[in-house]
Amino acid sequence: MNDKMDFLQQNAPCYLYEKNLIKERCHTLLDAMPEVDFLYSVKTNPFAPVLKTVAEQGFGADVASANEVLLAQRAGIPYDKIYYSAPGKTLQDIQKAWGKCTIIADSLSELERLEQCAAAKNDRIAVGVRVNPDFSMSGTSAVPGKFGIDEEQLKTANLCFQHLKITGIHVHLCSQILEANMLCEYYRNCYLLAERVNELNGVEIQFINFGSGIGTVYDSATEKPLALEKVGQTLQVLRVKNNSSLQAKFILETGRFVVCNAGTYYTRIVDRKISCGKTYLVVQNAMNGFLRPAIAELLR
Template sequence: MSETLNHPAPLHAPLAPHGVSTPAYLYDLDRVRQAHHKLRSWLPEPSDLYYSLKANPHPDVVATLHALGCRAEVSSPGELDAALTADVPPADILYTGPGKRDEDIDRALAAGVRDFAVDSTWGINQLDRAAARHGTNVTYLLRVNPGGGSRGAGLRMTGDPSAFGADADHITAHPEHYTGRDHARLDGLHLYLATNITEEQALGDSFSEAITVAQTLHQALNVPLRTVDLGGGFGAPYAREGELPTYPGLADRLADELDEALPGWRQNAPRVAFESGRYLTATCGQLLTRVLDVKNSHGQRVVVLDTGINHLGGMAGMRRVPPLNPHLLGPNPPHTRPTPAPPAETPTPAMICGPLCTPLDMWARSHPLPDVSPGDLLAVPNTGAYGLHASLVLFLGHPAPLEVVTDGDQVVRSDRLTFTRSPSDT
């Protein structure tokens, strides 16, 4: 379906296609391309870029990024299906995750995937057995958990006991345990030290640590490394107005360090790779919502929306995404696009709640918001990453929100996830 939207909004303002019901996520593919262009400009060349589907596995988003040259990093059967649905070739898929069921590996192998990341000697042996069952050979990146951590990170991924990665000290002490099996060949290293770093110096320090670890392990393993995946960590605004951070000196800094530590990288020996989900998709999305109720409770203004933690921010309480303190753009009359509040209007505090039958369904206890009325349309900006797919969508059984994909001023898709109960084979 294609529908023209009149008067496309500027970057900071939400865009509401006429007649779209709420709640609804809107994803703009043009902004995905803009984010990709920015990120590539911060990375050294040559290097590969993986898109981490966990941020937003919508097939149109995945297909757009693959068309721009991104490979797909998946970590579940559902993400694998999303990548294949988006026509990503199996040869461009890296299957990761700290624990994989035999049936999940079998399914990936049957689909043609041959590149995996493993986190332990058990994972190597499991992958080798699966490849033997399928009469094929596979390659794997050995994920590493080095000591220490990265300052300035929204979420540290290493340096503590973790399901992610084999300890660097153990790899150094026992390299023979990690260097391959009959059907599974070590292809390289996978390092992902932290995520959501907005400050360039801190991000560069994180990658510097990864490069140093890769150099040390390259020497200890004493086998050719075809790939060194340095991971990601690129920050982005979440559910609040703001622009993507810039890292103008990062590419030159990393190129110099790679020249010293892995001198063949400019000839792809090893091939250097990076990963991103958040940076590539955060600013492409917004969540549209309507006000259901406004009341005063014990002296506090309470605004109830038609969306809540079931559609956005459900994982924030588990520290898996930043704590939610969203910006709400609006208000406006029903059936028209939301706009920023008039400058003369002074916002006042309000408790922002969703429709779920639990007091936990609260986005903010005291959020500055202009006067709103039931039926007003509001929007939460920068929700293209870790929005719907990091929520509690099944909790209390409300319908999933509409997902509308636009490309500039054109609507290219509008649909909704549904959940059904099917008979089990066992």
């Protein structure tokens, strides 16, 4: 405790992360869903020691930029566990990430760009496609989205390339689901989608990235934790089905579940004042260091 106080005296304002808590959260997921390969969504918190801790538990990386590919590499994550999925990848981004990860094409034009790139390098690579499916998280039909290729468009597109092979799909519709039935239904729908996409010419599904959705409790007074064992059982049933059909790798991405409770921001109170009877404590480096709650409060 004294060490911590000494550290804070010298370093605050700063964040402190609890390594053991991050490890515990990772293992909660790994234990509940042993048949799944987990990726950590690097954008959630790319701080190197956080990333390394998650990587050491066996997680791969879901990355949303070429620089995040490099961060994941530096954390020791091998290329076959890094998946780069983001809209608007430039040629420069693609070149930077080439050979260091699996690239997930976010549009039909990006597939063309990847093909040109592979042809120029005389390479042949496996890629994934992010799909905007014919279903939503709440069970309705397709909704417009800026991420991925509409399932309807995928059905009629040319997916046969000389230098690319489409070997997987990625879907992510919604974060922060605490309702297990909804998440299970979504996973079942994703699996059926993978079977449909597998029927298309030029595709041979080897991985299904179901995205995230795994929710975490922010307010225990109003929220109940997601029933992970139920989600795990559903994935187990899908796994059995998968064993006799696609034999694909199951991938889940997660960000907030593993890290959001592990960090605490420490800062100093530097002034105290009263305005119209209300007391304000002025802290050092408030909005710069902890932007989100500050904005949320300002918006109220």
